[in-house]
Amino acid sequence: MSHVELLKQYELKATPQRLCVLGVLEKYGHATLDDIEKYTKVKFPTLSLSTIYRNLNEMLKKDLLSEVKLVNKKDYFEIKKEKHSHLICKECGKIEDYTIQTDELVEQIETLTSNKILSATVSFDIICKECLSTK
Numbered sequence: 105m106s107h108v109e110l111l112k113q114y115e116l117k118a119t120p121q122r123l124c125v126l127g128v129l130e131k132y133g134h135a136t137l138d139d140i141e142k143y144t145k146v147k148f149p150t151l152s153l154s155t156i157y158r159n160l161n162e163m164l165k166k167d168l169l170s171e172v173k174l175v176n177k178k179d180y181f182e183i184k185k186e187k188h189s190h191l192i193c194k195e196c197g198k199i200e201d202y203t204i205q206t207d208e209l210v211e212q213i214e215t216l217t218s219n220k221i222l223s224a225t226v227s228f229d230i231i232c233k234e235c236l237s238t239k
């Protein structure tokens with residue numbers, strides 16, 4: 105699906121700014137507000153950080169984007185997709201997606217602790233294969 109169609113599906117107008125933000129997220133997978141500003145500046149030098157932020161928020165509110173909360177890291181944004189976990193390289197900071205089934209684990213913990221689990225965010229600290237190969 106093109107980004108124009110994607111925005112339309114979420115009832116958002118396909119403005120050049122939004123398309124540019126989506127383009128950055130598509131290319132890099134996960135990006136912080138600073139990253140997005142850096143890359144959109146190349147195409148739209150006059151675009152202000154607050155405009156980028158407003159566009160991001162609109163797309164977040166519509167559930168087109170999701171915020172990635174990582175421990176000890178800035179917030180990252182990504183285009184919403186199937187629920188997944190993150191593998192974060194401790195050396196280069198790269199973030200990879202990985203889909204794992206947490207249902208069984210959640211059930212197990214609920215049974216063992218008698219608590220109700222509302223959501224599960226699983227992330228892994230890694231040394232990625234590229235960093236490993238340069239050692």
Ligand SMILES: [Zn+2]
Pocket residue numbers: 193194195196197198231232233234235
């Ligand atoms: Zn790495």
Ligand SMILES: [Zn+2]
Pocket residue numbers: 134172182188189190200201
């Ligand atoms: Zn992700």
